[in-house]
Amino acid sequence: MPNIIIIAGSARQNGDTATLTRQLAKQAQWDLIDLNDYQFSYYDYKHQNRFDDFIPLLRKIINRYDVLVLATPVYWYAMSGIMKVFFDRLTDLITIEKDLGRQLRGKGLAAISCSNGNNLGDAFWLPFRETTQYLGMKYLADMHVVNGEEYGFDKFIQAVESV
Numbered sequence: 001m002p003n004i005i006i007i008a009g010s011a012r013q014n015g016d017t018a019t020l021t022r023q024l025a026k027q028a029q030w031d032l033i034d035l036n037d038y039q040f041s042y043y044d045y046k047h048q049n050r051f052d053d054f055i056p057l058l059r060k061i062i063n064r065y066d067v068l069v070l071a072t073p074v075y076w077y078a079m080s081g082i083m084k085v086f087f088d089r090l091t092d093l094i095t096i097e098k099d100l101g102r103q104l105r106g107k108g109l110a111a112i113s114c115s116n117g118n119n120l121g122d123a124f125w126l127p128f129r130e131t132t133q134y135l136g137m138k139y140l141a142d143m144h145v146v147n148g149e150e151y152g153f154d155k156f157i158q159a160v161e162s163v
Contacts, residue, residue: 002066002108002163004030009072009083016147017073017080020114028157030069033057035082043088047096054089055097062100067108067140067163070128074115074144077124087127090135105136108163112156114145138163 006025010017013036025032040054061068072083079087093101111128113120125142132139141159145151 001161003064004028004067004069004160005061005065006030006032006069006071006112007035007061007086008032009035009070009080009086011073011075011080011082015073016114017071020112020145020151021071023151024069024071024112024153024157027153028160031065033061035086040085040089042085043091047092050092050096054086055092055100058093058097059100062103062107065107067110067160069110069112069160071112074113074120074124077121079113079124079127087131090131093135101135106138108138108140108160110140110156110160111142112145113143114147116147118144118146120144 006021008017008021012018013034021032024030038053038057040052041049070083072079075081093104109128109132111125113124128142129139140163141156143156
């Protein structure tokens with residue numbers, strides 16, 4: 001079985017996404033981290049933030065895990081701000097940390113989102129799919145959960161663990 005980590009990116013550490021990710025982690029027995037526990041800033045072309053928590057966090061994730069599950073609430077039809085910053089900082093892995101970035105090749109990535117409605121279009125998943133392809137990773141699955149409804153993780157877990 002692959003080593004899998006859920007990377008939660010929400011503005012609230014005790015909101016609906018946190019509840020969702022804790023339940024998924026418990027059911028699937030996957031590890032879980034919350035991006036709010038780390039200090040990293042927006043992408044910077046001059047790389048003045050290269051010594052914040054981002055690179056050490058990615059080094060830990062890349063060295064320990066085969067699959068990354070990105071979890072985000074839906075804010076204005078898009079991923080959360082902290083998840084977007086996480087995505088933008090992946091640029092560091094193709095500029096100043098190329099050797100680390102190359103280690104993402106062949107790893108799996110999945111995404112899960114939650115919101116109050118079931119009006120999420122397929123375009124929401126575009127950044128996840130295209131980033132995965134660009135980095136040479138395998139896009140495994142995505143799932144949207146409407147807050148307050150039954151989660152039904154079984155199919156998602158099976159797809160993620162199929163690497």
